[in-house]
Amino acid sequence: MARETWATRAGFILAAVGSAVGLGNIWRFPFITGQYGGSSFLITYLAFVALIGFPAILVEFVIGRRTDRNPVGALRELGSGAWSYVGWLFVVTGFIILSYYSVVAGWFLRYTLIGLTEGFTITDPAEASALFGTVSTGLDTLLFHAVFMTLVIGIIAAGVRRGIELSVKVMVPAILLLLLGLAVYGFTLDGASAAYSYYLSPDFGTIAANWTEILPAAAGQAFFTLSLGMGVMITYASYLGEDRNLASDAGIIAALDTLVAVLVGFVVFPVLFTVGIEPGTGGPGAIFVSLTSAFAGIPGGRAIGVVFFGMVGIAALSSAISILEVLVSYLIDEVGVARIPASVALGVAVFLLGVPVTIDLIFLDLYDLLADGILLVLGSLLLSLFVGWVIPDIAREELRKGIADIGGLGDAWIWAVRIPIVIVVVVSLYLGIVDYADFLTGSFADWLAAR
Numbered sequence: 001m002a003r004e005t006w007a008t009r010a011g012f013i014l015a016a017v018g019s020a021v022g023l024g025n026i027w028r029f030p031f032i033t034g035q036y037g038g039s040s041f042l043i044t045y046l047a048f049v050a051l052i053g054f055p056a057i058l059v060e061f062v063i064g065r066r067t068d069r070n071p072v073g074a075l076r077e078l079g080s081g082a083w084s085y086v087g088w089l090f091v092v093t094g095f096i097i098l099s100y101y102s103v104v105a106g107w108f109l110r111y112t113l114i115g116l117t118e119g120f121t122i123t124d125p126a127e128a129s130a131l132f133g134t135v136s137t138g139l140d141t142l143l144f145h146a147v148f149m150t151l152v153i154g155i156i157a158a159g160v161r162r163g164i165e166l167s168v169k170v171m172v173p174a175i176l177l178l179l180l181g182l183a184v185y186g187f188t189l190d191g192a193s194a195a196y197s198y199y200l201s202p203d204f205g206t207i208a209a210n211w212t213e214i215l216p217a218a219a220g221q222a223f224f225t226l227s228l229g230m231g232v233m234i235t236y237a238s239y240l241g242e243d244r245n246l247a248s249d250a251g252i253i254a255a256l257d258t259l260v261a262v263l264v265g266f267v268v269f270p271v272l273f274t275v276g277i278e279p280g281t282g283g284p285g286a287i288f289v290s291l292t293s294a295f296a297g298i299p300g301g302r303a304i305g306v307v308f309f310g311m312v313g314i315a316a317l318s319s320a321i322s323i324l325e326v327l328v329s330y331l332i333d334e335v336g337v338a339r340i341p342a343s344v345a346l347g348v349a350v351f352l353l354g355v356p357v358t359i360d361l362i363f364l365d366l367y368d369l370l371a372d373g374i375l376l377v378l379g380s381l382l383l384s385l386f387v388g389w390v391i392p393d394i395a396r397e398e399l400r401k402g403i404a405d406i407g408g409l410g411d412a413w414i415w416a417v418r419i420p421i422v423i424v425v426v427v428s429l430y431l432g433i434v435d436y437a438d439f440l441t442g443s444f445a446d447w448l449a450a451r
């Protein structure tokens with residue numbers, strides 16, 4: 001059977017934007033922007049997306065389009081020796097990320113439902129934390145995890161055109177519209193002007209004083225939010241024809257993803273400032289605890305809350321499908337399994353791996369710090385080294401297809417991939433490993449000892 005391809009250029013771009021725009025933009029971005037000082041983080045992050053993220057998307061695009069394969073097959077075709085096994089890393093990373101991503105997405109579905117049925121009435125932070133406690137673990141959490149994975153499996157089982165492409169053509173415009181509406185609403189709130197100055201007037205002194213923390217955090221966020229380092233963009237580009245201009249597609253994708261993250265700040269910060277909550281405080285539950293109490297205290301909060309949490313659910317779905325597609329494309333291409341059984345089998349396996357996260361949040365850290373802090377970064381590092389040093393000529397030639405006049409762009413790109421990206425990624429990787437070792441010997445060891 002012939003391999004499927006995207007029906008339209010817009011389909012490919014929307015699928016890639018759908019993958020990029022997700023919990024990373026909405027759950028993680030406002031939280032770490034708050035943690036690292038608002039505007040100072042924002043400007044560093046913007047610079048990283050342009051200088052590091054954009055060339056790194058192209059690294060995955062050229063590999064995928066060149067080989068028309070899943071990441072495991074693609075690396076085996078292009079690389080020899082140890083390189084041919086790098087694709088396996090992506091399979092492992094994809095399993096881990098999707099397993100907890102689905103649990104967290106389930107929290108958003110649950111909050112949407114709470115808004116619809118009961119509204120947001122809790123203003124006391126302690127009570128809001130207690131509510132988060134009941135949403136984030138337990139049997140109900142397991143149920144919402146199952147519901148979310150069922151949706152993901154359903155879309156992927158339907159195929160590239162009828163599943164992914166069709167669904168993102170609805171989901172991505174919906175996310176953008178809802179978010180624009182919410183940002184306009186944010187503008188009308190009392191806290192808007194304080195929020196804008198917090199968010200938009202960068203303080204270069206703060207950046208200079210804290211660069212050892214801000215730079216790796218911004219780099220990590222740039223890779224995560226662009227879905228880099230685990231073969232998603234390889235897989236999506238493998239369904240592309242030869243005539244597309246990869247550089248302009250990558251530019252559109254990076255720009256839309258960034259626009260969404262920035263707009264989320266225009267929603268979340270005015271809401272928080274209006275009710276007097278400090279941005280960037282408190283763990284993975286932060287956005288739930290602070291926003292539910294904020295929605296209880298602002299005009300129209302219930303409707304706004306439902307739209308907000310529902311929009312995040314949609315954004316998470318359009319990202320989650322891209323992760324399952326990496327795994328499924330491997331089984332289809334390499335093992336010859338049909339799409340529907342491959343989607344169901346892998347989706348169920350991912351669901352099972354996520355079960356511990358629904359029981360104790362320590363597993364969220366155990367998975368996230370490993371996958372996000374180490375495996376994704378390692379994946380990006382290996383891909384950059386591979387494209388920059390092992391196959392630069394093939395990569396340059398692949399980039400040139402579909403571009404009328406590439407000028408010096410190809411060489412500039414290869415050099416960006418060879419040195420600056422590698423340096424940034426190595427530093428981030430080192431910090432990620434140190435963090436994970438701290439976690440394993442600290443919180444996790446304590447947790448085990450308490451069993």
Ligand code: PHE
Nearest residue numbers: 020022023024025224225227
């Ligand atoms: N980019 C997605 C987000 O921002 C997360 C993701 C990471 C998706 C890696 C796929 C691969 O939520």
